[in-house]
Amino acid sequence: MLDDRRLEVLRAIVEDYVLTHEPVGSKSLVERHPLGVSSATVRNDMAALEEDGLIAQPHTSAGRIPTDKGYRLFVDNLPDIKPLTGAEKRAIATFLQGALDLDDVIHRSVRLLAQLTHQVAIVQYPTLSRSTVRHVEVVTLSGTRLLLVLITSTGRVEQRVLELPKPVDDEVIADLRARLNTATVGQALADAAERVSRLPEMFHPSDAAVVAQIIAVFAEAVADERSDEKVAIGGTANLMRFGDEFDRSIKPLLEALEEHVVLLKLLGDMTGSSTVTVRIGHEVPHEQLVAASIVATGYGPGGRALATLGVLGPTRMDYPGSMAAVNAVARYISKILADA
Amino acid sequence: MLDDRRLEVLRAIVEDYVLTHEPVGSKSLVERHPLGVSSATVRNDMAALEEDGLIAQPHTSAGRIPTDKGYRLFVDNLPDIKPLTGAEKRAIATFLQGALDLDDVIHRSVRLLAQLTHQVAIVQYPTLSRSTVRHVEVVTLSGTRLLLVLITSTGRVEQRVLELPKPVDDEVIADLRARLNTATVGQALADAAERVSRLPEMFHPSDAAVVAQIIAVFAEAVADERSDEKVAIGGTANLMRFGDEFDRSIKPLLEALEEHVVLLKLLGDMTGSSTVTVRIGHEVPHEQLVAASIVATGYGPGGRALATLGVLGPTRMDYPGSMAAVNAVARYISKILADA
DNA sequence: ATTGGCACTCACAGGTCAGGAGTGCCAGAC
DNA sequence: GTCTGGCACTCCTGACCTGTGAGTGCCAAT
Numbered sequence: 001m002l003d004d005r006r007l008e009v010l011r012a013i014v015e016d017y018v019l020t021h022e023p024v025g026s027k028s029l030v031e032r033h034p035l036g037v038s039s040a041t042v043r044n045d046m047a048a049l050e051e052d053g054l055i056a057q058p059h060t061s062a063g064r065i066p067t068d069k070g071y072r073l074f075v076d077n078l079p080d081i082k083p084l085t086g087a088e089k090r091a092i093a094t095f096l097q098g099a100l101d102l103d104d105v106i107h108r109s110v111r112l113l114a115q116l117t118h119q120v121a122i123v124q125y126p127t128l129s130r131s132t133v134r135h136v137e138v139v140t141l142s143g144t145r146l147l148l149v150l151i152t153s154t155g156r157v158e159q160r161v162l163e164l165p166k167p168v169d170d171e172v173i174a175d176l177r178a179r180l181n182t183a184t185v186g187q188a189l190a191d192a193a194e195r196v197s198r199l200p201e202m203f204h205p206s207d208a209a210v211v212a213q214i215i216a217v218f219a220e221a222v223a224d225e226r227s228d229e230k231v232a233i234g235g236t237a238n239l240m241r242f243g244d245e246f247d248r249s250i251k252p253l254l255e256a257l258e259e260h261v262v263l264l265k266l267l268g269d270m271t272g273s274s275t276v277t278v279r280i281g282h283e284v285p286h287e288q289l290v291a292a293s294i295v296a297t298g299y300g301p302g303g304r305a306l307a308t309l310g311v312l313g314p315t316r317m318d319y320p321g322s323m324a325a326v327n328a329v330a331r332y333i334s335k336i337l338a339d340a
Numbered sequence: 341m342l343d344d345r346r347l348e349v350l351r352a353i354v355e356d357y358v359l360t361h362e363p364v365g366s367k368s369l370v371e372r373h374p375l376g377v378s379s380a381t382v383r384n385d386m387a388a389l390e391e392d393g394l395i396a397q398p399h400t401s402a403g404r405i406p407t408d409k410g411y412r413l414f415v416d417n418l419p420d421i422k423p424l425t426g427a428e429k430r431a432i433a434t435f436l437q438g439a440l441d442l443d444d445v446i447h448r449s450v451r452l453l454a455q456l457t458h459q460v461a462i463v464q465y466p467t468l469s470r471s472t473v474r475h476v477e478v479v480t481l482s483g484t485r486l487l488l489v490l491i492t493s494t495g496r497v498e499q500r501v502l503e504l505p506k507p508v509d510d511e512v513i514a515d516l517r518a519r520l521n522t523a524t525v526g527q528a529l530a531d532a533a534e535r536v537s538r539l540p541e542m543f544h545p546s547d548a549a550v551v552a553q554i555i556a557v558f559a560e561a562v563a564d565e566r567s568d569e570k571v572a573i574g575g576t577a578n579l580m581r582f583g584d585e586f587d588r589s590i591k592p593l594l595e596a597l598e599e600h601v602v603l604l605k606l607l608g609d610m611t612g613s614s615t616v617t618v619r620i621g622h623e624v625p626h627e628q629l630v631a632a633s634i635v636a637t638g639y640g641p642g643g644r645a646l647a648t649l650g651v652l653g654p655t656r657m658d659y660p661g662s663m664a665a666v667n668a669v670a671r672y673i674s675k676i677l678a679d680a
Numbered sequence: 681a682t683t684g685g686c687a688c689t690c691a692c693a694g695g696t697c698a699g700g701a702g703t704g705c706c707a708g709a710c
Numbered sequence: 711g712t713c714t715g716g717c718a719c720t721c722c723t724g725a726c727c728t729g730t731g732a733g734t735g736c737c738a739a740t
Contacts, residue, residue, distance in 0.1 A: 023702090025701065025702050025703085026702075026703080027701075027702075028701090028702095037713070037714090038713070038714050038715080039702095039714090040705095040713075040714055040715070040716090041712085041713055041714070043702090043703070043704075043705095044704095044712095044713085046703090047703090047704080057702090057703085058722095059720090059721065059722070060702090060703075060720060060721065060722095061701080061702050061703050061704095061719080061720045061721055061722080062701085062702065062703090062720095062721080062722070063701080063702065063703095064702095101499065101500075101501075135479055135487065137477055137479060137489065139475055139477060147475065147491065149477065149489060149497070151479075151487065151499075157489070157497055157499050159441065159491075159497050160441075161441070234598060235598070236576060236594050236597075236598070237591055237592075237594035237595040237597075237598060239594075240590055240591035240594060241591075250580055251577055251580035251581075252577075254576050254577035254579075254580060255577040257576075257577075258574060258575070258576070258577060363733090365732065365733050365734085366733075366734080367732080367733075368732090368733095377682075377683090378682070378683055378684080379683095379733095380682075380683055380684070380685090381681085381682055381683070383733090383734070383735075383736095384681095384682085384735095386734090387734090387735080397733090397734085398691095399689090399690065399691065400689060400690065400733090400734075401688080401689045401690050401691085401732080401733050401734050401735095402689095402690075402691070402732080402733065402734090403732080403733065403734095404733095681740105682739100682740080683738100683739085683740075684737105684738095684739085684740100685736105685737090685738090685739100686735105686736090686737090687734105687735095687736095688733105688734080688735085688736105689732105689733085689734075689735100690731100690732095690733090690734105691730105691731100691732095691733105692729105692730090692731095692732105693728100693729095693730090694727105694728090694729090694730105695726105695727085695728085696725105696726085696727080696728105697724105697725090697726085697727105698723105698724095698725090698726105699722105699723085699724090699725105700721105700722095700723090701720105701721100701722090701723100702719105702720085702721095702722100703718105703719080703720075703721105704717105704718095704719085704720100705716105705717090705718095705719105706715105706716090706717090707714105707715095707716095708713105708714085708715090708716105709712105709713085709714075709715100710711100710712085710713080710714095
């Protein structure tokens with residue numbers, strides 16, 4: 001009975017604090033929550049919760065604030081991801097409906113997520129390495145200039161321009177295009193480089209060298225780590241909503257958001273699966289983000305997590321709401337990617 | 341003699357205020373600038389400058405702050421765009437050297453500009469409408485699914501996937517590809533739609549309908565207004581450097597920065613030519629940006645301004661420095677685009 | 681036209697003080 | 711045992727006051 005109520009008190013503290021952004025005291029707590037006990041009892045429970053490191057007081061004789069550990073317990077004991085309201089679902093549907101291409105889907109998702117959660121939204125582009133080749137195109141631009149275009153199953157387009165030592169016959173190019181496609185279409189990008197390594201041998205010795213050069217660029221394109229490093233970010237203005245001590249941590253936060261590499265590492269660490277993951281305050285392995293929490297999940301067609309999306313906000317954010325929104329948007333994008 | 345010195349006083353006030361972010365008084369002014377007159381004289385000049393609306397005092401008996409009008413006069417009387425130091429030039433060169441593609445050039449430029457000026461950097465992608473067609477590719481993805489790829493002279497790649505009512509013969513596709521290219525390569529995008537309008541007639545009547553459909557998508561792609569709406573932004577963390585009243589205007593500023601459409605309109609208004617333009621405070625036709633100034637210029641290969649880049653910061657920014665940096669980066673990108 | 685001098689104005693920092701929300705603890709009730 | 715009412719205590723907050731100093735405007739003298 002006792003431990004159960006303490007959990008209830010913690011939940012109430014978290015909810016009130018998220019709402020008001022002010023330390024919550026025992027008296028106002030019993031006034032606003034039907035706990036069925038007096039403030040004195042709550043005070044005792046609070047003392048115990050503080051003992052356990054779940055809440056803290058900014059100064060003696062002030063109300064309590066949840067610690068990172070407190071938020072963690074709160075999140076772990078959340079009953080279930082609450083479903084969105086009908087209106088919200090409709091908003092998502094209409095918002096993502098008219099998307100033209102992958103870029104558009106990503107950007108719309110970012111805006112949507114930022115609007116739904118009032119936090120900073122982060123959406124990673126589907127990683128190349130885990131998607132498959134849909135088509136390869138080889139085009140002569142001018143005599144010695146060649147364009148290589150790679151289209152992936154997720155609709156992403158990579159291009160490379162390369163300079164050749166001497167002009168190459170159009171027939172050779174056409175042949176190469178055909179061979180590249182038969183060898184790689186449908187294959188995972190990770191395997192594609194391997195698949196084409198033998199191709200130069202199939203050409204006339206006089207062409208082998210230049211073909212090898214083209215193949216090398218192709219292999220480099222599919223393996224390019226840099227191509228994985230793409231994210232879209234939106235809703236940064238939402239960081240400014242507060243007039244409190246969180247403002248102090250905004251600058252490092254904005255800086256971290258511009259370090260896409262760091263962000264991607266973070267997102268990559270967080271989830272491969274399609275369940276919603278939460279990182280709270282110091283749990284985030286990055287000192288610029290100690291005052292922030294991240295709610296993220298993987299997404300991708302057919303439940304395979306090709307990439308990660310999520311929101312970032314102050315530790316005192318609305319976790320249930322954010323988790324629901326992140327989850328819903330991820331499902332919608334996944335469906336769109338599966339259809340496309 | 342008199343008017344000349346007043347201008348000098350204004351310049352000194354602007355410089356000091358930009359440096360210290362504090363209202364500057366007559367005494368400290370004569371201490372730090374070799375004006376050759378006493379503080380009392382400066383006081384008289386200040387009174388005159390205030391009369392003209394060039395400076396203002398936050399409260400009675402405080403120092404003076406330049407008004408937007410004051411900054412304007414200051415900028416207009418700037419001798420010349422001061423050249424960058426050798427170190428800065430080298431930094432630009434090495435920073436932009438290894439760029440792989442257009443995307444990379446843009447992103448590097450944004451970072452560079454943000455670093456050089458310590459402001460928010462904005463770089464618009466070269467507009468499609470003013471660039472020319474380099475290559476058109478038509479690819480069958482599956483039986484009834486077609487991919488259209490458009491490559492522009494600036495290296496930008498646009499793609500469209502379209503669903504056909506029935507499979508189309510490969511020969512027709514090849515024929516169409518050839519005709520599209522001969523008709524449009526080298527042409528301005530704005531003219532391309534016009535150029536291909538007659539193509540369907542050249543095909544067998546049984547194919548004309550489907551060809552017309554493809555042409556329609558192509559025409560829509562080259563004319564797409566939306567494609568012009570692309571900017572890269574960086575250095576938003578630089579907005580947080582100040583611990584003063586400017587902080588109040590940061591939220592609307594961040595919001596405006598996310599409204600790419602608005603930004604683009606702004607940049608578009610600012611310059612078609614390759615000279616550096618400055619908009620100060622209320623001169624910016626957007627109430628969210630009244631506390632901000634913009635320094636921008638056009639850029640593009642061979643002096644033709646294909647797009648705009650610039651920086652955005654508080655009205656009390658280092659105009660000479662920002663103008664120099666913006667100018668230098670614009671020239672460098674232009675050169676890179678001309679080479680590519 | 682410029683300057684030194686002088687009275688005046690305010691923002692700002694520091695100090696004091698009352699009010700109030702919140703706490704911890706204890707003794708008594710269920 | 712658990713809960714509750716009561717009470718003394720803490721200490722943040724906001725209001726109010728005050729002295730200080732930077733800065734101004736104006737005037738008479740050079």
